[in-house]
Amino acid sequence: xxFKQKIVSTIxxxxxxxxxxxSEESLxxxxxxxxxxxxxxxxxxxxxxxxxxxxxxxxxxxxxxxAIRKETAAKIKxxxxxx
Amino acid sequence: MSKNNIxxxxxxxPNTGKTSLFNxxxxxxxxxxxxxxxxxxxxxxxxxxxxTQNAIITDLPGTYSINPTxxxxxxxxxxxxxxxxxxxxxxxxxxxxxxxxKRNLLLFSQIKDLExxxxxxxxxxxxxxxxxxxxxxxxxxxxxxxxxxxxxxxxNRGIEAVKAAIIxxxxxxxxxxxxxxxxxxxxxxxxxxxxxxxYTLYELWLMVTQKNFPEGISKQEKEQLLxxxxxxxKLRRYQHKETIYRYQEIxxxxxxxxxxxxxxxxxxxxxxxxxxxxxxxxxxxxLLVLLLIFQxxxxxxxxxMDLIDTTFAQLSxxxxxxxxxxxxxxxxxxxxxxxxxxxxIFIPQIxxxxxxxxxxxxxxxxxxxxxxxxxIMRRFGMNGKSVIPLISGTACAIPAIMATRTISSWKERLxxxxxxxxTTCSARLPVYAILISLIIPETKIxxxxxxxxxxxxxxxxxGFVTAILSAYILQRTLKIKSNSFFVVEMPNYKLPSMKNVxxxxxxxxxxxxxxxxxxxxxxxxxxxxxxxxxxxxxxxxEKNTLEKAENEHLGSxxxxxxxxxxxxxxxxxxxxxxxxxxxxxxxxxxxxxxxALITSFAAREVFVGTLATIYSxxxxxxxxxxxxxxxxxxxxxxxxxxxxxxxxxxxxxxFYAFAMQCMxxxxxxxxxxxxxxxxxxxxxxxxxxxxxxxxxVFQILK
Numbered sequence: 001x002x003f004k005q006k007i008v009s010t011i012x013x014x015x016x017x018x019x020x021x022x023s024e025e026s027l028x029x030x031x032x033x034x035x036x037x038x039x040x041x042x043x044x045x046x047x048x049x050x051x052x053x054x055x056x057x058x059x060x061x062x063x064x065x066x067a068i069r070k071e072t073a074a075k076i077k078x079x080x081x082x083x
Numbered sequence: 084m085s086k087n088n089i090x091x092x093x094x095x096x097p098n099t100g101k102t103s104l105f106n107x108x109x110x111x112x113x114x115x116x117x118x119x120x121x122x123x124x125x126x127x128x129x130x131x132x133x134x135t136q137n138a139i140i141t142d143l144p145g146t147y148s149i150n151p152t153x154x155x156x157x158x159x160x161x162x163x164x165x166x167x168x169x170x171x172x173x174x175x176x177x178x179x180x181x182x183x184x185k186r187n188l189l190l191f192s193q194i195k196d197l198e199x200x201x202x203x204x205x206x207x208x209x210x211x212x213x214x215x216x217x218x219x220x221x222x223x224x225x226x227x228x229x230x231x232x233x234x235x236x237x238x239n240r241g242i243e244a245v246k247a248a249i250i251x252x253x254x255x256x257x258x259x260x261x262x263x264x265x266x267x268x269x270x271x272x273x274x275x276x277x278x279x280x281x282y283t284l285y286e287l288w289l290m291v292t293q294k295n296f297p298e299g300i301s302k303q304e305k306e307q308l309l310x311x312x313x314x315x316x317k318l319r320r321y322q323h324k325e326t327i328y329r330y331q332e333i334x335x336x337x338x339x340x341x342x343x344x345x346x347x348x349x350x351x352x353x354x355x356x357x358x359x360x361x362x363x364x365x366x367x368x369x370l371l372v373l374l375l376i377f378q379x380x381x382x383x384x385x386x387x388m389d390l391i392d393t394t395f396a397q398l399s400x401x402x403x404x405x406x407x408x409x410x411x412x413x414x415x416x417x418x419x420x421x422x423x424x425x426x427x428i429f430i431p432q433i434x435x436x437x438x439x440x441x442x443x444x445x446x447x448x449x450x451x452x453x454x455x456x457x458x459i460m461r462r463f464g465m466n467g468k469s470v471i472p473l474i475s476g477t478a479c480a481i482p483a484i485m486a487t488r489t490i491s492s493w494k495e496r497l498x499x500x501x502x503x504x505x506t507t508c509s510a511r512l513p514v515y516a517i518l519i520s521l522i523i524p525e526t527k528i529x530x531x532x533x534x535x536x537x538x539x540x541x542x543x544x545x546g547f548v549t550a551i552l553s554a555y556i557l558q559r560t561l562k563i564k565s566n567s568f569f570v571v572e573m574p575n576y577k578l579p580s581m582k583n584v585x586x587x588x589x590x591x592x593x594x595x596x597x598x599x600x601x602x603x604x605x606x607x608x609x610x611x612x613x614x615x616x617x618x619x620x621x622x623x624x625e626k627n628t629l630e631k632a633e634n635e636h637l638g639s640x641x642x643x644x645x646x647x648x649x650x651x652x653x654x655x656x657x658x659x660x661x662x663x664x665x666x667x668x669x670x671x672x673x674x675x676x677x678x679a680l681i682t683s684f685a686a687r688e689v690f691v692g693t694l695a696t697i698y699s700x701x702x703x704x705x706x707x708x709x710x711x712x713x714x715x716x717x718x719x720x721x722x723x724x725x726x727x728x729x730x731x732x733x734x735x736x737x738f739y740a741f742a743m744q745c746m747x748x749x750x751x752x753x754x755x756x757x758x759x760x761x762x763x764x765x766x767x768x769x770x771x772x773x774x775x776x777x778x779x780v781f782q783i784l785k
Contacts, residue, residue: 027323031568035326036148038186048353052362053458056467058573064186065352065573067454067467072568 006081011059012074014047020078021045022061029075038062045078088129089138089253090171094159094194095178096187097145098447098574100206102583103236104178105142108245113586125158126590132246141172147186149193149289150322153491157295163197164286164297174253175201176245181208181216181233182575184341188333189326195229195261196285200252202230204245209235215344223340228259237580262332264288267324278307288325292318355576359451369452373474376439380478380509384431391431395424413615414608422607425686426600429479432509434592436478440471441587445579453571463551464558465502466495466569473499473550476506477543480748481599482591484755494563498554500755501765504748505550505741507543510687514739515542517691521714522732545740549772599747606685606746610656614682617654624653656681670738670774671731671781675717683744690739730784734777741773 014020022030024041039045039061048065049058055070093108095101105113109128126142143162144155151157165171175194179187184205194201211217224231230248234241264284265272275291276284279300290296291311300308312318358364399420406412443449449471457467468490475483483503490496507515516539523535617624628649632642651657660678667677679693694714717726743749749762756762 027327028320030323031570032150032319032322032326033147033152033568034570035323036150036189037570037572038189038330040327040330049356049360049454051360051454051458052365055458056454056569056571058356058360058454062185063183067450067457067569067571067573069457069569072570 006079009078009080010074011045011047011057011068011076011078012070014045014078014080016047016050018080019044019046020080023077023079026075026077031072034066034068034072037066038064039066039076087136089132089136089249090173091130091138091140091249092143092162092172092175093140093178094143094175094190095145096147096180096183096190098572099145099178099180099183099187100236101142101145101178102586103580104176104204104206104234104242104245105140106582106586107236107239107242108138109140113590130246132250136250138174138246138249140176146190148190150293154488160289160293160295163194163199164289164295172199174249175199176204176249177201178204178206178236181205181211181218182214185330185333185337188336189329191227192261192329192333193285195227195259196264196283198258198260198283198285200256200258202232202245202248202252203227204232204234204241204248206234206236208233209238209240215346217342217344219340223336226336226340227261228257260285262325262329264321264325264328267321267328271321275311279304292322352575356451356573359448360454365451365455369455372443372448376436376474377477379439380432380435383435387431388428391424391428395420395427398424414611417615418608418611419604421692422604422611422685423600425607425689426596426603428688429509430592430596433478433482433595434588436475437482437588437591438584440475441584442579445577445584447574447576450571450573454573457569457571463554464495464498464561465554466490466492466499467571469495469499472503473506473547476503476508476550479508479510479595479599480504480506480745481751482595484748484751485594487755492569493565494558494561495565497563497756497761498557498561500752501557501761502550502554504743504745504765504769505546505553507546507740508687508745510745511542511739513688514683514690515539515736517711517714518727518732518736518739521711521727522729542736542740545737549741599751602747602750603686607689610682610685610689613656613659614651614654617650617658621650621653621655624649651678669781670777671726671728671734671785673726676726676735680738680744683739684746686747687739687744730781733784734781737780738773738777741769741776743769 008023009020011020011022022039022041022043022045027041030039030041039059043062045059045061047057048060051058051067056067057070057073058065058067059073060066093101093105105126105128108130112130113126113128128140128142130138130140132138141162143159146156146159148156149160149163151160162170162172163175175197177187177191177194179191191201191203205218208218218233220231220233230252232241232244232248234245236242260283262285265276272284272288275287278287281299282290287308290300290308294309294312296305296308359368399416402420403412403416406415440449443452452470453467455467456470460467460469469487472483472486475486480503483506484500487496487499487503490499519535519538523538526534528534528537625646628646629642632645656678657674659681660674660676663677663681664672664674667680672680675694679690682689682693714727715725718724743766749766752762752765753759
């Protein structure tokens with residue numbers, strides 16, 4: 001049996017290639033426009049790339065490939081699943 | 084037939100191929116107009132739907148949602164909320180990208196709730212098998228309760244089906260909402276609905292959240308709606324809930340109709356992204372792209388520009404020898420023809436630059452540049468998206484300022500608008516060219532690099548650095564709060580469609596010619612008037628010169644030039660030049676340069692032509708050497724030294740690099756910022772900076 005542990009973190013602390021699920025409690029802090037673009041609570045989010053100067057972040061969520069600034073990403077909590 | 088034209092609004096997310104579809108549907112019938120009261124261009128075209136039915140298609144700006152976050156997007160809301168029979172669309176055509184169908188359907192669901200007949204066109208279906216996507220079209224039509232068409236706009240597939248669907252949808256006039264906000268909070272939304280039953284619940288909700296009211300809303304109703312708006316946090320919560328709810332509904336539909344087999348997906352995107360956003364190669368490639376653009380602007384445009392120059396010179400000569408002598412002919416020959424020529428001459432450079440920008444945007448590369456540059460630009464109070472205006476500014480500030488509309492933060496957008504005119508636009512080039520050839524020797528530095536070319540490069544760098552530094556200062560000093568945040572979609576890489584690129588270049592060039600052209604032309608006419616009229620002494624100038632020259636035995640050409648020069652000196656503009664002389668003497672200029680500075684307000688490159696007239700040489704091409712010779716030998720009577728010596732030349736270069744001398748740009752800034760405050764700040768700030776720097780340069784080098 002693999003050992004599963006849920007870790008609460010934010011999008012900004014993901015490493016390149018890592019994934020997480022946007023937590024339900026983030027609903028209030030996600031800007032409306034980002035929600036509309038598919039960045040929804042419960043959705044799987046992957047960090048695709050970090051810009052050379054560590055900001056912005058390039059993420060993939062719900063099929064949308066988006067670049068957002070670190071300050072926004074740091075507000076969005078996620079659940080990381082460690083296998 | 085014209086009466087029964089179906090009015091179609093074309094709407095969709097950015098990067099869905101909306102423009103391709105618009106181009107396929109309308110072809111060359113496209114026209115760009117203005118939305119009343121706002122500054123965003125309105126693109127319209129006619130499409131022949133069937134033998135008896137035409138449609139007027141309006142291309143709305145690309146948007147992810149009806150809730151706007153930028154100037155561009157607010158147009159969509161304004162157009163859709165209108166209940167005006169002339170303006171409001173009969174059918175809405177929503178374009179969606181097959182790969183991002185889920186997200187695209189969010190906008191569709193909002194549109195659907197406006198209860199206007201809607202056609203959904205799913206684009207890029209030629210990619211489906213490669214991406215492992217399958218769609219059950221019949222089920223999708225049923226689930227969405229609307230006409231759905233699968234198309235590939237670039238390959239011109241499915242366009243006829245779109246046309247048929249528009250007709251069908253228009254006849255059926257069936258419009259049912261997709262989502263019902265009532266489910267979020269029945270009591271709250273029932274109360275909202277009761278305000279005006281002529282509007283759909285969603286329309287009323289949009290009025291509450293966006294504070295955007297159509298004309299049909301009465302004052303009392305407006306107040307009721309505004310009172311709904313008071314509890315901001317509740318509104319925000321409900322908007323969030325609404326979005327989640329919409330996605331739930333969309334997921335339900337897609338579960339039954341849309342399937343992705345991820346194992347089949349082959350992804351080039353990840354590989355290309357690794358290269359283009361690499362911390363070293365990424366910047367290196369961007370630099371190469373920039374160098375290529377500048378190289379092309381210079382190399383490719385020189386031939387057509389020479390051609391335009393000679394054509395207009397010939398046209399002037401032709402008009403002069405064929406029109407009867409008189410004021411009216413002078414107006415045409417000396418005012419209007421050179422004025423039009425002064426606008427047309429910029430077209431090659433501007434078109435080439437737009438060509439590159441359009442290709443970079445079409446391929447998806449521009450988003451990667453925005454991604455790479457955002458952090459750097461933010462340090463200077465701008466935005467990754469400011470890179471595009473700053474590059475465009477090297478052709479002309481006017482389209483560059485219009486390109487800032489995609490920046491949703493007002494402060495970042497305003498700073499970009501304010502600093503763009505510092506970048507070296509094509510109108511500065513002829514001025515730089517002649518001054519550099521006068522004061523910089525044609526030697527090589529480091530054994531191979533031409534010093535004159537190096538100076539030009541330094542002037543470009545000076546423009547960019549000043550733009551960036553002033554942005555930094557503005558960021559610190561401007562007290563503007565703007566809380567909108569930054570998000571950019573990173574679209575898939577695509578090969579550019581030549582049709583889209585060419586239409587884009589055509590449209591933007593046309594906007595430049597019509598926008599800036601009018602002002603440049605009008606000013607050339609005014610300047611012509613000021614230069615060819617004057618008080619009493621002006622009328623005697625010709626006679627006096629002729630009398631004086633009688634014993635000089637000059638050739639008839641030389642004599643004519645002398646007369647022209649004397650006339651200009653005593654004209655209104657000559658008087659203006661003389662009156663500003665005390666102010667510009669510390670910079671090393673005389674009244675003749677003063678005249679050239681004043682006329683430069685039409686467009687900077689007029690500097691060369693004005694000096695040509697003042698130094699009484701013909702202004703056609705072969706004579707540029709003589710202009711240079713004349714300028715070189717010109718002596719300042721006050722100091723006994725040459726006027727265009729190194730200190731004065733450098734001082735002039737600096738002045739032209741910094742000063743705000745373009746009326747057309749000021750007019751565009753006024754239009755975009757809706758107040759005279761910012762263009763005036765630009766005018767005095769930039770020109771003041773130019774004055775101070777030129778003064779320092781001249782006084783040090785003197």
